[in-house]
Amino acid sequence: MSNLLSQPLKVINVGIESFGDGIRASGGQSVQVQWRPPAPISAQARDKIRAHADRITAANAEALDKLQQGKPVLKGMGVALDVIPGMKKELFLHAGPPITWDRMCGPMRGAMIGAVLYEGYADTPEVAEKQLADGKYGFAPCHEHSSVGPMAGVVSASMPVFIIENESFGNRAFCTQNEGLGKVLRYGAYSPDVIKRLKWMEQTLYPALKAAIELSGGIDLKSIIAQALHMGDEVHNRNRAGTSLFLRALVPSLVRAVEDRQVAAEVIEFINGNDHFFLNLSMPACKASLDAARGIEGSSMVVAMARNGTDFGIQLAGTGDVWFIGPALVPDALFFAGYSKDDANPDIGDSAITETGGLGGFAIAAAPAIVQFVGGSAGDALNYTLEMYEIAVGENEMYRIPALDFRGTPTGIDAVKVVEKGITPFIDTGVAHKNAGVGQVGAGVVSAPPEPFVKAVEGLAATLVEF
Amino acid sequence: MSNLLSQPLKVINVGIESFGDGIRASGGQSVQVQWRPPAPISAQARDKIRAHADRITAANAEALDKLQQGKPVLKGMGVALDVIPGMKKELFLHAGPPITWDRMCGPMRGAMIGAVLYEGYADTPEVAEKQLADGKYGFAPCHEHSSVGPMAGVVSASMPVFIIENESFGNRAFCTQNEGLGKVLRYGAYSPDVIKRLKWMEQTLYPALKAAIELSGGIDLKSIIAQALHMGDEVHNRNRAGTSLFLRALVPSLVRAVEDRQVAAEVIEFINGNDHFFLNLSMPACKASLDAARGIEGSSMVVAMARNGTDFGIQLAGTGDVWFIGPALVPDALFFAGYSKDDANPDIGDSAITETGGLGGFAIAAAPAIVQFVGGSAGDALNYTLEMYEIAVGENEMYRIPALDFRGTPTGIDAVKVVEKGITPFIDTGVAHKNAGVGQVGAGVVSAPPEPFVKAVEGLAATLVEF
Numbered sequence: 052m053s054n055l056l057s058q059p060l061k062v063i064n065v066g067i068e069s070f071g072d073g074i075r076a077s078g079g080q081s082v083q084v085q086w087r088p089p090a091p092i093s094a095q096a097r098d099k100i101r102a103h104a105d106r107i108t109a110a111n112a113e114a115l116d117k118l119q120q121g122k123p124v125l126k127g128m129g130v131a132l133d134v135i136p137g138m139k140k141e142l143f144l145h146a147g148p149p150i151t152w153d154r155m156c157g158p159m160r161g162a163m164i165g166a167v168l169y170e171g172y173a174d175t176p177e178v179a180e181k182q183l184a185d186g187k188y189g190f191a192p193c194h195e196h197s198s199v200g201p202m203a204g205v206v207s208a209s210m211p212v213f214i215i216e217n218e219s220f221g222n223r224a225f226c227t228q229n230e231g232l233g234k235v236l237r238y239g240a241y242s243p244d245v246i247k248r249l250k251w252m253e254q255t256l257y258p259a260l261k262a263a264i265e266l267s268g269g270i271d272l273k274s275i276i277a278q279a280l281h282m283g284d285e286v287h288n289r290n291r292a293g294t295s296l297f298l299r300a301l302v303p304s305l306v307r308a309v310e311d312r313q314v315a316a317e318v319i320e321f322i323n324g325n326d327h328f329f330l331n332l333s334m335p336a337c338k339a340s341l342d343a344a345r346g347i348e349g350s351s352m353v354v355a356m357a358r359n360g361t362d363f364g365i366q367l368a369g370t371g372d373v374w375f376i377g378p379a380l381v382p383d384a385l386f387f388a389g390y391s392k393d394d395a396n397p398d399i400g401d402s403a404i405t406e407t408g409g410l411g412g413f414a415i416a417a418a419p420a421i422v423q424f425v426g427g428s429a430g431d432a433l434n435y436t437l438e439m440y441e442i443a444v445g446e447n448e449m450y451r452i453p454a455l456d457f458r459g460t461p462t463g464i465d466a467v468k469v470v471e472k473g474i475t476p477f478i479d480t481g482v483a484h485k486n487a488g489v490g491q492v493g494a495g496v497v498s499a500p501p502e503p504f505v506k507a508v509e510g511l512a513a514t515l516v517e518f
Numbered sequence: 519m520s521n522l523l524s525q526p527l528k529v530i531n532v533g534i535e536s537f538g539d540g541i542r543a544s545g546g547q548s549v550q551v552q553w554r555p556p557a558p559i560s561a562q563a564r565d566k567i568r569a570h571a572d573r574i575t576a577a578n579a580e581a582l583d584k585l586q587q588g589k590p591v592l593k594g595m596g597v598a599l600d601v602i603p604g605m606k607k608e609l610f611l612h613a614g615p616p617i618t619w620d621r622m623c624g625p626m627r628g629a630m631i632g633a634v635l636y637e638g639y640a641d642t643p644e645v646a647e648k649q650l651a652d653g654k655y656g657f658a659p660c661h662e663h664s665s666v667g668p669m670a671g672v673v674s675a676s677m678p679v680f681i682i683e684n685e686s687f688g689n690r691a692f693c694t695q696n697e698g699l700g701k702v703l704r705y706g707a708y709s710p711d712v713i714k715r716l717k718w719m720e721q722t723l724y725p726a727l728k729a730a731i732e733l734s735g736g737i738d739l740k741s742i743i744a745q746a747l748h749m750g751d752e753v754h755n756r757n758r759a760g761t762s763l764f765l766r767a768l769v770p771s772l773v774r775a776v777e778d779r780q781v782a783a784e785v786i787e788f789i790n791g792n793d794h795f796f797l798n799l800s801m802p803a804c805k806a807s808l809d810a811a812r813g814i815e816g817s818s819m820v821v822a823m824a825r826n827g828t829d830f831g832i833q834l835a836g837t838g839d840v841w842f843i844g845p846a847l848v849p850d851a852l853f854f855a856g857y858s859k860d861d862a863n864p865d866i867g868d869s870a871i872t873e874t875g876g877l878g879g880f881a882i883a884a885a886p887a888i889v890q891f892v893g894g895s896a897g898d899a900l901n902y903t904l905e906m907y908e909i910a911v912g913e914n915e916m917y918r919i920p921a922l923d924f925r926g927t928p929t930g931i932d933a934v935k936v937v938e939k940g941i942t943p944f945i946d947t948g949v950a951h952k953n954a955g956v957g958q959v960g961a962g963v964v965s966a967p968p969e970p971f972v973k974a975v976e977g978l979a980a981t982l983v984e985f
Binding site for chain 2: 282312313315320420455457
């Protein structure tokens with residue numbers, strides 16, 4: 052025993068966190084088990100879930116298997132109006148669950164104004180805003196049109212999108228090209244330089260990438276994501292490796308497909324200047340994989356987690372197209388100079404599709420740099436991932452974490468486990484200014500709110516009468 | 519106490535390793551302290567070293583400071599004969615300390631034969647070998663011509679080389695372009711396809727890269743290495759991130775500089791197909807940085823560690839151009855199908871310049887994938903790096919390891935500590951077949967032999983009379 056006490060301590064602390072602080076302060080390691088009392092669900096729902104536990108387990112195994120089988124490949128590009136199912140002129144897709152103009156947060160309103168200007172439906176932000184407020188346009192979640200969008204996630208008819216096909220099941224997912232950081236549409240900025248960049252992306256970037264992707268014969272995104280996890284990315288808030296590997300895969304075809312060398316160089320420099328370029332490929336890769344796991348009766352596996360900056364919504368494999376909603380929370384973040392948490396909009400974007408697919412916050416042990424910038428250590432990063440195994444259906448067969456001896460990432464969020472254990476998904480995220488027109492103000496981490504999971508489990512319980 | 523025993527164990531084991539096996543087998547963690555009795559140095563040398571301990575410490579601090587200040591930048595390319603100091607026709611540079619034909623190992627002889635054929639001095643391997651055996655050509659260590667070469671490290675007059683400048687001190691280092699894996703010159707292969715590839719590298723790859731590098735204005739290798747350590751590389755045996763980041767930095771200039779798009783695409787594909795391409799840049803980056811730390815009286819810091827496949831040689835900052843030699847050992851490795859340790863040549867190459875500069879095996883905590891392929895765990899990778907702090911002069915200010923909370927890598931090997939603690943440098947390495955003409959048979963890890971360090975400390979002691 053005295054020998055034991057002379058070793059570095061490694062302690063698992065349950066309950067009051069300050070017990071662990073003392074151990075850490077004296078140089079030991081302490082893992083905080085983030086135990087909270089189970090979120091309250093109705094006794095009736097709880098009993099039904101327990102009675103059908105075996106059925107739910109089997110359905111979740113089936114859902115996870117579908118997810119694991121997914122083979123997302125970047126097959127081409129097209130204009131939203133031409134390729135996204137149900138896309139129309141004067142329809143604007145957005146991140147998160149459905150929302151009306153009156154409840155939209157600042158950055159989403161800003162992005163809508165920008166998209167109206169981009170489409171040429173209005174000449175000034177004031178006119179655009181009035182049209183939007185007057186109900187001139189339609190709104191719909193990206194998720195309901197096989198799409199995903201980071202942050203505000205606004206997609207309009209003329210925007211070029213990547214086409215990702217899940218080759219195992221034939222379903223497709225779509226996402227716009229990533230604009231870079233700072234004052235960009237997806238963070239709610241709509242100034243003339245934002246619109247000008249979007250036009251360059253439509254007229255120069257898009258044709259070059261489209262030609263290169265087609266010449267390449269398709270780019271295997273699952274392989275790039277798997278490698279990126281071995282290279283310090285969790286492919287949500289850190290995409291430097293993914294962007295580098297994507298560029299390596301693309302550039303030979305780009306050089307061959309684009310006659311104008313100046314244009315090819317500009318395209319490469321644009322991607323080089325934006326380490327998040329790959330985010331708009333990792334997201335639809337997850338979307339395409341998760342959509343194949345929809346419609347499995349009895350499954351409590353989450354197939355979408357998405358925020359519109361006001362509400363946080365989820366969908367389950369076993370509950371069809373119903374959204375279960377709770378309030379979006381404000382992330383803990385590293386803020387850019389001059390900004391603070393007071394400026395931050397609540398959590399926004401479809402990018403939590405990465406966590407839903409076993410990446411992002413679930414794989415953060417692969418990317419300790421992200422935890423470091425909000426004041427955490429490499430050990431904290433490991434612990435966040437370890438905690439997510441508690442609420443996962445299983446472990447990923449392809450996406451693995453070097454620091455955990457190449458253990459598969461926790462994959463497939465089980466809403467029942469979330470509710471029973473009181474542990475909600477851990478999410479990496481960018482942070483938008485709460486006002487329209489400003490843009491990004493930071494990047495950080497946030498835990499999902501419990502409410503959508505409680506409602507989802509109750510919703511699933513309601514379907515169980517049919518068995 | 520009973521609470522303590524219910525936690526996961528983390529044990530430091532000194533002495534018999536099997537004590538730790540039991541702890542690991544039951545799911546605990548055990549760090550093995552690799553203590554060995556100090557290597558024997560003469561009592562006279564030991565006393566002198568101890569008497570001058572403060573002087574040596576100060577000299578090592580100065581040497582480490584020079585190393586830390588290094589700013590290696592890829593400035594251009596040239597042909598060996600034109601740019602390497604002292605290079606001549608019919609002179610062949612090689613890896614490691616000086617060696618004569620009769621003592622050269624198989625792969626180095628094979629590379630020499632290949633280089634004679636490449637230069638057109640002979641038409642057949644048989645003629646080339648006879649000329650070499652007859653003493654028709656000169657041999658010299660790369661290190662004595664401001665150069666480094668991986669594995670056999672053979673450089674001949676017509677070979678194109680990268681020019682790396684240490685911008686802080688103005689000194690330069692040189693290295694050939696990496697050929698890829700398998701049957702390649704540096705592993706001792708010399709078949710017609712090997713020579714054909716070298717000719718393509720001279721006539722197509724080189725002019726394109728030279729033009730691109732010049733147009734780029736120079737590529738900061740220190741920055742790429744620092745980032746690669748955050749992306750799963752240790753930039754010796756794993757260079758996937760470094761190669762990716764280098765390609766990102768290079769490609770815009772390449773596209774602009776090379777008129778023929780087919781050639782540009784071929785060049786990109788060649789680099790894409792070879793994740794070790796960056797090794798031939800990380801090595802001279804370390805060489806350029808370490809050469810600035812030479813000639814510091816009293817310093818026991820190692821400025822070169824190099825193997826010719828027969829001997830393992832080192833040089834110290836405080837002992838001028840003297841090589842201290844011991845036998846090269848055979849690495850533990852993952853062998854390609856059909857090969858075993860019986861086929862392996864002893865450790866070969868100048869690539870241990872990366873370990874000498876605080877990278878490679880010293881940074882292996884950044885690249886657990888390397889340890890995994892020889893049967894180790896991520897924890898073993900951490901432990902190897904942690905052990906190297908024991909023999910390092912200090913910690914790197916620029917090169918940092920995420921899994922160690924961005925602690926600087928152990929940097930600057932102190933030969934006195936190596937001898938006193940009986941811990942020799944841990945080195946990652948490729949493995950060549952012991953016979954000429956075969957090529958690579960595996961990749962693995964090896965510890966440096968103690969003899970060169972013992973001799974080096976005795977050599978340093980001999981200089982201390984002058985104080």
